[in-house]
Amino acid sequence: MVQTRVRESVETRGRGDDAVTFDDVLAELEDRRTEFDEQRYVPKDFVERLKQVGIYRASTPAKFGGRPLPPAEFLDRIERISAVDGSTGWVASFGSALIYLAALPVETQAELYRNGPDVTFAAGLFPIQPAEATDSGFRVDGRWKFASGCMGADILGVGIPGDSSTGGKPRTALLSPDQVEIVQEWDVVGMRGTGSFDLVVRDTEVPREWTFIRGGEATVDEPLYRYPVIAYAAQVLAVVGSGVARAALDHAEQVGGGYAGVTGAPKLADRPHYRTRVASAEAELRSARAWFYDLSHEVWETVVAGDPATDEQNAHLRLASAHLAKTASDVVGDLVEISGTAPINRSHPLQRLLGDALVPKQHAFLGPAMYDSAGAVLMGLDPTTPGFQ
Known part of the structure; x- marks a missing residue:
């Protein structure tokens, strides 16, 4: 089941660690940014460092243990990271993407954050790929581009069509990393270290409750999601x-x-x-x-x-x-x-x-x-x- 796989994929998430300061992480980034550029992605161990300073709980609902930041505060942190390394700033910026996940059913969010609020989410939304509707969800098959930060993600998303119930907006289907093949096709002159690779999913059924409308109305009533x-x-x-x-x-x-x-x-x-x-x-x-x-x-x-x-x-x-x-x-x-x-x-x-x-x-x-x-x-x-x- 998708729920089981997602739960297992986030069981080893980093926890907030007050002993690690934001300046510590910036200093480490300055030492390692060339490494990230050469390998073309920010590795999971550094994503864990970003978790330790709260980047990946800054948009998690407070009801699930998050510490949602006012947007300007989060933007300031991303700007400071980007002044050291733009690619890492780009990857860290998707700590804000959990606001999308607030459109999931509350029960699904409870399962997603079951082991803590520090969730890293990456998605390849385009090109939108057809997905056959099933009795319980959608059968997903295709290839998507530009999944920035996918190498360090706990959960991945892919874009599928909307329908009459979505107001024409596309859906995003959530999968665990072991359900997705990452194709490291990314040869660029800018933001080289973002790991914006392709995602490939083959004939996988995703339950409807593990999909959401991108930009859809939140099911959590907290200021950040308004x-x-x-x-x-x-x-x-x-x-x-x-x-x-x-x-x-x-x-x-x-x-x-x-x-x-x-x-x-x-x-x-x-x-x-x-x-x-x-x-x-x-x-x-x-x-x-x-x-x-x-x-x-x-x-x-x-x-x-x-x-x-x-x-x-x-x-x-x-x-x-x-x-x-x-x-x-x-x-x-x-x-x-x-x-x-x-x-x-x-x-x-x-x-x-x-x-x-x-x-x-x-x-x-x-x-x-x-x-x-x-x-x-x-x-x-x-x-x-x-x-x-």
Whole structure:
């Protein structure tokens, strides 16, 4: 049974450990990020370290032992991780994905968290694969892409079609890792260490109660599960880009005072255009971040007060997320442009950061179409992209 397999897969989950500090984990990450990049995934032992500092209980319902964080607090942690390593920040960001699982039946959630609140969930949702309905659930068979963090996951999800009962939204079917083949097909220039591999499932029946509607209404009544689900999913990815851009700016400011070109030209910090562009980049990133976090606090206050987030608030969250992702990518690109020939070396820090910063703004949740949908909603029209609200 799926329930038994899921229970067994989470029995060895990490527990919160107050002896391990967040700074300890960041220091270890700095030492190991090259390892993760070379093997193309964040290993399970480091995922356990993230569990120890609460990343994977930050979206678990309090009724099941979680310590759900206000979104802005969780986003700040992901941004700090991403400033050390974007790939690990991306994987850690899916600690927020447990808000999706709040749409499961309460009894299923109780089984899922039976052995503790620290659950790592990864999913390959697309392309949506057909799933034959059975008397008790769905028969799942197919291959899905981009399952970021799947190598360290306790439970995996795959995308199957919705039906008349889901309002057109797709379902996600949950499986234990031993029911899924992970195909390590992931050769990219950005976020290389995310382990965004393919998932393959062959002719496996998943009970209906172990499926949920992505973005569906939560069955748990706690403030975090009244926060806009898809908007939060966009925020956690956008803030990864912000952390990467912060690392690029820190690098540019540190080396600016000490680097001189091979031609004998003035060192970078003595060049007016370099100083000006770095200062402009600081202003752009900090401005985008301030709006992004201010909105998160505003919407959180709304849902804590017991009111639903408005369509306009959701549109602003989506817009601010897309804007932050684009700004972060532009900032890193600008810093590469003004840094002379040094960044053409494959080992140069800005090379890695340039690739990493590109990924969030290319994501479907954060691309140019979000501006169109946000504009439509703010003008009283329906959003122009599916799943916007």
